[in-house]
Amino acid sequence: MLSDAQRAALKSVLGKSIEFDVPLAPKTSMKVGGPAAAYAEIGGVVNLTAALSQCEQLSVPWSIIGFGSNLLVPDEGYPGLVVRLVGDFTKVTIKGTKVRAGAATPIVSLCREAALAGLAGAEGLVGIPGTIGGAVRMNAGTDVEIGDVIKRVEVLVAGEPLQTFTTPEFSYRRSSLDRRAVVTAAELELTPGDPATVQAELRKRIAKRNATQPLELPNSGSIFRNPPGDHAARLIDAAGCKGWHWGGAEVSDKHANFIVNRGGATCADVLALADRVRAAVKEKFGVELELEVHVLA
Ligand SMILES: Cc1cc2nc3c(=O)[nH]c(=O)nc-3n(C[C@H](O)[C@H](O)[C@H](O)COP(=O)(O)OP(=O)(O)OC[C@H]3O[C@@H](n4cnc5c(N)ncnc54)[C@H](O)[C@@H]3O)c2cc1C
Known part of the structure; x- marks a missing residue:
């Protein structure tokens, strides 16, 4: 240490x-x-x-x-x-259709502020329980990914004295950001919209999440990335893994691509259960699932 x-x-x-x-x-x-x-x-x-x-x-x-x-x-x-x-990194400023959000801004706050300002385009991000910095790193999203609406990103690279601007390349749940780059803020380009319509869309998407995700127990969202042309949840369900558990970790009955912490789980429990699920899907369908969740290293 x-x-x-x-x-x-x-x-x-x-x-x-x-x-x-x-x-x-x-x-x-x-x-x-x-x-x-x-x-x-x-x-x-x-x-x-x-x-x-x-x-x-x-x-x-x-x-x-x-x-x-x-x-x-x-x-x-x-x-x-x-x-x-924290602090300065939580500020959001809106000028016309441009939104600058500090990296520590909760994604939900960005969505709400954009809706209030009558800006559309970020609705697909609502309900993702992370920060803008984490979302940029992960290219978080649903049918809309944050990379779709990013204009540029402010980063600080460790060991360098000044912040710089970059426009990373985004692909499914990935960005091309250097490992040593910290996102300090992101600039988004949204489109004019009707505030009431945008707010209604936010409510609809949040209701859908509440109905389909096991939000009552600790989890990390989707454990595996979707393989090309398919859904990890479908494969895990079809491989019969729902309800499997290892220590305090369990494959959710509500959403098969979620592992939940039923109490007292360790990181090793979660990873061991993910390994068992991966092996079952590989054996049944020949598909190699890849972790979406990051392990702090
Ligand atoms: C219930 C639930 C539902 C979810 N639904 C979705 C979904 O629909 N779509 C989706 O894409 N994800 C989803 N997620 C996953 C997660 O919310 C997103 O990946 C989110 O963007 C992570 O943000 P975070 O701030 O929590 O990042 P963290 O989990 O804290 O970090 C994730 C990675 O980003 C890096 N990172 C964090 N901040 C910065 C920064 N400022 N600069 C550089 N790197 C940084 C970390 O080092 C780490 O590698 C869900 C998670 C949960 C628990």
Whole structure:
């Protein structure tokens, strides 16, 4: 883990905003996993730049998390600094059809603000329980992906002194962002729409999610990516895996591509169950499912 010298050097940069040996499970939607050796909530670009530079100089691993809604934390925890963006990174500004959202903005807030301003195009993102930064990294979406409406992204690359603009390439649940790039804000281009119509669409989509997803138990959304031309949920259901469990982890009866934490699950439980499901689908259909959820590393 971190040496005393590394702790002191990080503290000299981050002051009171750094804590050590912080449990990460409560900061994720699946609620599994161990502690971060160091954890900081950072509210501005100056401190973020300093923290990442310090990590690079000290060879301390670092990682960025949003709302942890697509993230599994290993049971042994994370050996370096975990950063969550707050403060300045939650601001949304709208000018005409352009929306600039800080990376820590909840996706739902962006959707609501756009609707109130009479802007359409982001409705497909509503109900995705993450931040804009996490959504850009994952190219989160449904029938509409965030990459479809992104104009450009502001990033800070660890070890570099200034933020830059980039327009990543997006593909299904992936972006071409460099691993060392932290999204600090995103600019979206939306289209004029009727506020009442857009709001009605948001309500309809949220109701559909409530009816089809096991939101009453901790989960990470879809565990597997959909294979080309098919749906992971259909394959898992047809392979008879619904209701399978391993330790505290269970394949949801409501949505087969969700693994839920029934209480006391570990990260190892979730991954072992995912392995069993993957093997069953491979055996029955010859299709190799790929994890959608990220494992913090
Ligand atoms: C109930 C439920 C429903 C879901 N439905 C959907 C859905 O319909 N569609 C969909 O696509 N996803 C869905 N998800 C998954 C998840 O909400 C999205 O992937 C979301 O975009 C993740 O955002 P986050 O802020 O929680 O990121 P995290 O889970 O915290 O992180 C995910 C990845 O993004 C990286 N990251 C986070 N912030 C930044 C940043 N600022 N800069 C660079 N990298 C960053 C992390 O390092 C990590 O690799 C669902 C999840 C749940 C729990």
